[in-house]
Amino acid sequence: QVQLVESGGGLVQAGGSLRLSCAASGVIDSFSAMAWYRQAPGKQREFVAVASSSGGTNYLDSVKGRFTISRGNAKNTVYLQMTSLKSEDTGVYYCWTMASGRVYWGKGALVTVSS
Numbered sequence: 001q002v003q004l005v006e007s008g009g010g011l012v013q014a015g016g017s018l019r020l021s022c023a024a025s026g027v028i029d030s031f032s033a034m035a036w037y038r039q040a041p042g043k044q045r046e047f048v049a050v051a052s053s054s055g056g057t058n059y060l061d062s063v064k065g066r067f068t069i070s071r072g073n074a075k076n077t078v079y080l081q082m083t084s085l086k087s088e089d090t091g092v093y094y095c096w097t098m099a100s101g102r103v104y105w106g107k108g109a110l111v112t113v114s115s
Contacts, residue, residue: 002026002104004095009109012085020080020109022095029099034078036069038111040091048093051078063089087115 008020022034035050049059049069057069068081078095090113095106 002028002097002099002102004097004104004106006093006095006106006109009093009111011112011114014085014087014113014115016085016113017081017083018085018111020082020093020111022078022080022106024076024078024095024097024104027099028076028097032098034071035096036078036080037094037096038089038091039094039108040088043091045094049080082111085111085113087113089113 003025004022006020006022008018010018012018033050033052036048037045038048039045047060048063049057049067051057051069051071053075059067066084070079090111092108092110094108097104
């Protein structure tokens with residue numbers, strides 16, 4: 001069983017920065033990617049960024065140049081550094097990974113960007 005716990009959400013003014021963290025516990029496939037998704041009020045959950053265990057990354061177009069995803073040295077943590085935040089970045093941010101063929105989600109961290 002894998003558990004993902006997010007932290008670091010909060011309220012920030014537009015133009016500000018936040019750093020989200022996600023720690024995974026349980027048996028993690030060392031080759032599993034870890035990712036961040038978000039869900040804005042009234043909208044579907046969307047992909048934000050992914051980081052492979054080898055360091056490869058990919059981003060939603062609207063966050064490129066503003067967000068940076070990274071993996072911890074132990075590979076069971078993932079971070080999302082968010083800068084130049086905009087009101088449209090508001091939402092619940094979820095951590096994602098896959099282990100033994102199953103997908104796991106964290107419970108989410110709320111990010112609110114005030115304009």
